[in-house]
Amino acid sequence: MSRIAILGGTGAQGLGLALRFAAAGEAVVIGSRVAERALEAAARVRAAVRNATVEGCENVAAAALADRVVLTLPVEGIVPFLADGAAQLAGKIVIDAMVPLTVRKRVAELEPVVGAPSVSELVQMRVPSARVVCAFKNVPSDELQDLAHPVPGDVLLCGDDELARCEVARLVELIAGLRAVDAGPLRLARYIEGLTALLVSLNLRHKTLTSIEIVGLERTRRAGAA
Ligand SMILES: NC(=O)c1ccc[n+]([C@@H]2O[C@H](COP(=O)([O-])OP(=O)(O)OC[C@H]3O[C@@H](n4cnc5c(N)ncnc54)[C@H](OP(=O)(O)O)[C@@H]3O)[C@@H](O)[C@H]2O)c1
16 A cells, blocks of 8 residues: 655644645554554544544654655654664655754744755755655644644745656645645755744744745746747
8 A cells, every 4th residue: 555654743743744644535654753652643643534544653664664755853853763764765755844943032043954955955865765855844733733724825845856746746735725836956945944944933923823825836837838
């Protein structure tokens, strides 16, 4: 069976994506450092989504079961995970949703990533055969978890494998409300991560939940058709 694994899927962002993918009919495996926590999260998804196909297990085992793997770990968890789990990402579509953020005096800023300009590029460097796509970095977990409403905004995505970007765009658009915007190569991930720092800072300043919507793409399509 084709499955999507969500590593760190017991957290806010991972659980939100698990709920949305399960609601769209995808088979989901929730990963955790502790198998019992993954099973509890899987039970939460089953309680919220009728007929959900969802399992839970330890992160490395979850990645092994899936052909597409979503990374929703805190950034400090990715290098330790790769020490054991890199082989389970090899050759697979790896959807990186991690953002290296820190908040100081109610302003969110990017933390430098050691060894790469972005977390997505770090994962790509550590697992060269992985088909890494940066996505979902600008989508708030509260919106993902609220199944009663569509998720507002666009998902900017980038990666160096065009077919992988197409598959991730398809997955994005399974989620009610979201539109996929293909930004191109993985080296743009640093700017997508930076946008999250801006959005979180806006959220803190204005006590709200912001997201991204790109205007003007329709004009490109019209020009291309002419
Ligand atoms: N929250 C959002 O709105 C949002 C939006 C966009 C992007 N993101 C990104 O998505 C990722 C997850 O965010 P989150 O808010 O869901 O975070 P989180 O709740 O702090 O972490 C997610 C899960 O990761 C596991 N974890 C915690 N510390 C770990 C470590 N040191 N090593 C390995 N695993 C660890 C925990 O699961 P177990 O204890 O079960 O292993 C936790 O439930 C982050 O990189 C964040 O930047 C979040």
